[in-house]
Amino acid sequence: MNWFLNMLRTSIGKKLLMALTGLFFSIFLVIHLLGNLTLYGGKDLFLSYVDHLHALGPLIHVAEIGLLTFAAIHVSTGLFLFLQNLQARPIRYTVDKRGGGRTIGSATMPYTGVLIIIFVAIHLSNFHFIDHSRQTVFQAIDATFHMVPYIFFYIAAVIIVAIHVSHGFWSLFQTLGANHPKYMPAIKGIGFIFSLLVAVGFGFIPVYVSFIM
């Protein structure tokens, strides 16, 4: 166990934590998106999906505890790395130009990350920590998405998630050592399409619920 903790204390060890938890959240995003797509099938299909999910019982609690633990690891390690990296250059450049490597996603990881955690808190208080005996999840969604400012807020939030994974996805493979000239272009392509799907797939839901449904 000692060797393991010692390894996690190194820079690559901390990056390993970021990559594994980031991969976990990316998979979670896929499952979450697939589930939410049932909304496009109408209220009944969506509610039956919710029922099926809740029927999993204790498994759901295991998943929730897993998500919470991984979130704690991802956020705390991410912020720790961010602070350490700031300290590694105490005097900044007067003129600082990019050489073409940095992207919007890579340059904003800690900022998009913090915005995501704030969004997740609001998101959970809207749809998760509500009195489920007085309303269905669908009613909560319907009511929330009929507030126009919330639609804008929600779309902005999923775009921020998309920007985070636009760098995060390929980056996690690089961290795990999976950079091969044959496969890296495909991994980058999948990451780009994935972030696009996240933005469009989640982002269109409030528009559909409040204007089309």
Added chain:
Amino acid sequence: MISKTINLTLKVWRQNRGEKKGRLETYSAKNISVDMSFLEMLDVVNEELTKNKKETIAFDHDCREGICGMCGAVVNGRPHGHEKETTLCQLHMRHFSDGDIIVIEPWRARAFPLIKDLVVDRSALDNIIQAGGFISVNAGGAPDANALPISKEIAEAAFNAAACIGCGACVAACPNASAMLFVSAKVSQFALLPQGRPEAARRARTMVRMMDQCGFGNCSNETECEAECPKGISISNIARLNREFLKAEFS
């Protein structure tokens, strides 16, 4: 033949030995031949300063042909200037225009303490090499050709990694001041070849730990290092370092 000349305004970081704070000072560089290298341009400015009994601008250099890794400064926000795969000594003034204002700063990183003006102490890179960037066996005389079969692809990848001249531009370019590109090149050049394999695991572990200890930042895969490296070292070496390190730790 008289070559074209240009006039420039330089804003150079000046900071004396032991001084806590430095500042940008303005100099004019007049009648600079476009055939000169950036360092020769600085030589001209320094001669002018000497004539006027002023302190010359300190900068590192040695080979002036792009192979030793001694030179380097951040020119208008770009390590070794804006030309691709070029060291500062190989950056020619024809890439600048008459009337340009050029801001020249030293490598900025906690792990590279400033000595004077544009000169920084890059001993941290030596410390990393001393921690494992070597082979402990006596290699003896040159082996017979093909006694150790190595495929062309592997030989080329090792050679490309070995092209790193240890200049530190990757650290200067990295938004996190991380030395991962340098360390990955040094780990890769050995890890790829049979002579380097026996010590590969120990090498990856000790060099990464020394890198952390020296106060460099962590890699965020920003890939600015690859974009600025004068020797075109690829970030696929960083992936190899991650593999070598994790393999070593988990076995």
